[in-house]
Amino acid sequence: MGTYIARRLLLIIPTLIGMTVVTFAVMAFAPGGMRSVIVNRESGLDPRARQAIEKFYTKKYGLDKPLTVQYLVWLNKVSPLGVKDAGVGWPSSRRFGFKSPDLGESIISHRPVLAMIEESLPVTLLLNVITIPIMIGVSLWTGLKAAQHRGGIGDVVGGSVFLGLWSIPQIWAGVLLVGYLANKNFIHWFPAAGLHDLRDDEMNFLPTLADGFHRGWLLDTGWHLVLPVVCLMYAGFAFSSKLTRAATLENMAADFVRTARAKGVGERQVLWRHVLRNSLLPLITYTATIVPGLISGAIIVESIFGIPGMGKLGVDAVFDKDPEMVLSTTLVASILGLISYLGADIAYAMADPRVSFESEAT
């Protein structure tokens, strides 16, 4: 298995390079090319200064160099293995070796991309980390129940309800949630925007009861998270529930379950001890495959609810056409995605010894 993991990890590299090439190509061949970012940045200024600024920044960020050079320069910056400035005592001014990856700088805000990702990634991860367990839990429960009472009214209605939920466009759900549940003209149970209250740095961490009920930072964040999380997770139910149901059905008809029943193990035990673990597997795999989707889906949720996460960072970068930002955020998002695929495969393999790595088609 070690070789399998090593091989997969190595294969990730050409995929990542391929992806960044695709993203870079999209930016470079668009009208305006790599210099679009400067134009965007200076859009609203009076005409006097624009030319000087364009000239200066084009030179500073090397945006007039040939495209392959620009891409390779970025690739070199980002990779942990590359050309770097030699230290004291080396004969040449550059040498090849291990170095710390530098994700570059945003031309719009002049801040290092890493700093901006550090600020926003935890927010998106927080959203996902809360969404995923809830989604797994609920779909597991409904899938099992549906399989148990297969063909019954709960199964059929539940299936349709979930399919319906899956069909609700996320934009619609978000708009309705904000419009009806966060609207001071209507029901104002939840805040309309943002992740924290405005005066969150003056709040205590835990809720206090003295002197009236104060939410405290923790509960306040949770309260702000309710609507976004609901918006993110309702769509995942349908598929994972169906998946669990199908897997459970398959397992319940399997031989080992029949053996267990013959041995006299109670139905409940059968379900929880034997069937559940096996049904979990496709669910885990499916969950891992939707992690990139959740980062994507977070784009809409973050946009509607005004949450400063990776999705918003990425979209802003794209709208600003900020080259290093776009490349680096795509890179980070994709690395996360690919690692979660790998994680899912490994988890699957660990949980199910029947899976052999030689059956992989590549």
Next chain:
Amino acid sequence: MTAGAVPIPARTDTESALPASFWGRAIHDTLQDFGARLGLVWIILLVAVAVLVPMLANTEPLAVKIGGHWSFPAARHLTPTDVTLFILAAATLAVLPVRRVSVARRLLFLLVVLAVSIPLTILFVKPPITVDWQQYRDLQRAGKIQFKVMAPLPYSANDYQRDDPDQVLQPPSRVHWLGTEANGGDVLSRMMYATRIALSIGLVSTSIAVVIGVVVGGLMGYFVGRIDIFGMRLIEIFEAIPTLFLLITFVAFYGRSLIMIMVIIGVTGWTGEARFIRAEFLRLRKQDFVHAAVAAGLPLRSILFRHLLPNGITPILVMSSFGIASAILYESTLSFLGLGPVDVPSWGQMLNQSLGVGGTFVWWIAVYPGLAIFLTVFAYNLLGEALRDALDPKLSK
């Protein structure tokens, strides 16, 4: 949902039944499903609206008598698209009841009709380039109209009612059944015109995705070796980048024309089909009967593409149904984010207006277009589900 399904053998690749009866059976079983029937009804309704909308919602009168002189403004303002759709719809209705011709032949006939009518309509149908929306209302107010026949909804999508600025952002009323939006346009009328965008994006994008996916997957499955490895990397690349993100990147950089968006959605969504076709081909290559056929002298190419591919198409159909649903969702999301096609009404774009400037919530623009998107996506999903259950109840991917 599986209650009414007739048991079908699990493996479809060993089916050597005539395509006609297999299709017929699949369709029959699908239609047994209640959800599928509902979905189909809704989709047919949408198609009807998309085709007939110039007759259903139009500011121009269908027929009007001024000064003793009859004229037909609505007909005069028909665009080539309108006329092509009419012709196509008529051809479909004509061809539907014909029993003994195969589905493929009928589809081919329709394609021919389409190919012929497009250039003909572009050549011969020439509506005036500028439209004065207020013209007939002004005449009405001046009392010059003796008799007129209007469409059931007397407002076009681009009629912003400049002659009545109070009509902006009005809630549903007897005059405007679903209200008006921020520019003054009638919501119901715009929603009806938007069905064209939704359906066409759904169909065209998914077709592009299917074609690319089948071709790439087929090539990978056929040639294996290095092409397969390269292809797998390509698939992984496209799957690894979050789709919405890729879409936004493409559209933000390359512009918001309708064609561009259709192509982009198609180009980002082909991986599922490719994987499937590739897996099918790889599996089939190992089958004994294929080995036998090759040994007998039939080229592998012919086996794969001419005999097995048509059978493998049916699961592709299932994927396409879901694909159309997701294409419509993507377009709505893009429109919502302000990246949708320009100057044509779209459901997502209307949703975008609902969280208005400064946070005013306009419920009729939020509920109705959103409902339209939801019902359409739901319809396709139901169809896809039913198709899948009809084809193979054990297929639980």
Next chain:
Amino acid sequence: MDNRFGIKDFFLFLLVGIIIIMVALAMKEYDRQYQLVRDLQNQSQDQLRELVAIHRVLEQGVAFSPTTGPSQQTAADDAFPELRKLRAEGKYDQGDWLVENFPGAVGKITPLLAGDQYAYIIQSRVLESLAYQDTQSLKFMPLLATSWTKTDNSQAWRDYVSAHSKEGKSELDIGAEPDCPPAVIIDFKLRHGVTFSDGSPFSADDVVFTYDWTMNPKVDAPRDRSYLDKIKSVEKVSNDEVVFKFKVPYYLGFVTASGMGILSKKFYSAYTPEQYNDSVGLLLGTGPYRMASPTDWKPGAGKIELFRNERYWGLPTSFDRLVFYQVENDVTNLVMYGNGELDAVALFPEQYMQLRTKHEIMDRSQLLIYQSPLTGYSFIGWNMQRPPFNDRRVRQAMTMLTDRNGICQSIFLGYSTPAPGPFQALSPQHDPKLVDWQYDPDKAKALLKEVGIEDRTGSGAMTLADGKPFSFKLTYPAKSQTIDRMMQYIKDNYARAGVDAELDPVDWTVMDSRMKSRAFDAISLAWGSGSMEDDIQQMFSSSSIRDQGDNFVSYTNPQFDAALHDAEYTVDDDKRMEKWHLCDRILHEDQPYTFLENAKLIRLFDKRIANVKLAKTGLNYVQDWVMPIPWYVPAAMQKYK
């Protein structure tokens, strides 16, 4: 049974995971509180040091006399005559905070580097310039300079230039030659006793340093360099006197020289240009406010706070603290104002219409609706390289086909007025005798008929002389719903007359490349304005056509060029205004643009804030200018301590 990873273990892990997360969150929280405690500690240490220093001075004995100290030497040197008067009347109280919002995050506040206008606003509170412009009289008031003398050397300069002019050399290049006499010389006498907020003294060295630092090509300041490019040199005469010499007799010379935000040589020369460029929060000045720390500010925090500079040399300012939130979302912004968490808010017309009926909010607020000459105008630019727009009658006709009043009413709900030209109606540069073009479709059609454009087929659509339909593409930036609606409205205007305008919203980069390559029929855009006296050379001078200059409509009129050059190089203010009027008249006839509208600003202020008034600049406080804050809160109504 196999002791594999069971369900129990899963839940156990989950529980442990949750506990770890909670602990991590708690640690982060404590970390933040620790930061606050440390800031407080630093502050009290600073104060202790101050007290000790004062003690020492007192022990040594200081003679108090009314003339010692930096504030006021003579009445003519007084930087704050109006506010001092208020103070003498018992008004202009000190205390309370002003809480506002920036609808965007601030990335850097280091001077010269930052791109966005919010950083500019912060810098204008902390830094000061040699002089500032009074918002009502538009006179320049002494600030860091007490007086100045302008010497008009343009005659000698012109002689030199005509003697030495060569092909291809611009007046700017000749003026930069060391032998060329400076066209204008401005001599500033600096104020005594001014210190930066860290206590170090201000002198002529700092002025020279600011100029040199800005012009240093290694410093990331291309925009400011371009503003200062007409200055030939800045020389120190003595510790309290500096001389600015100019390459050309540019009329904005004094504004540029007196408007530089003065940086502390001692503080900033400690950094190399590279370190400076990478920094985010290096801000130290002589101004009435200061940052909590001149070096440690980091972007990303919820709010930015400016504290009163206790060492300020001038009249103590009103507010103790200025607070700026960084909330991007429109809705939240409005909600915050409604909750009393913000003291000021700017409204869109739609928002105002909604808010008007909400008495809980309106009763607490003062409403100001005004037009500011600093806002600029929107326009449609006709590409004169493409017929029929090369004929001025066609352009005039298009202006008459545009219902600008209708736009102001429908799209801006009345909170906008038609723009008469490149200068606003109330601007001194605008010729008050000009009568603006009216919406007159009949007259427009008659004018078009003269050129050969009319409805030949009776179908309602206009055709050109060669039979082709009169149809063009109207390109505009796809930025906002308001602009979309305005373009739809204009399209419908033209359609009524039979002219087809095909709407073409594009994104900025495409827009920019079209403008540069002149590949468009008509473009709709808006120009902003930075100062009270606008320079229209970039947009309309024929010298701005080549090299992808900003005269993208390719407007060429030698008469106009001469009038413009004349205006720019006239140093006498009144004579110059006459020349601007001539330029205005020429543009009015030629209509290179159809000038669309000047938007009004709608602002709400908390009622407790006093002295919020209208002035020639719009409001009597222009946030991105260096100027004392004229607003205050009477002691009885103060909210924040």
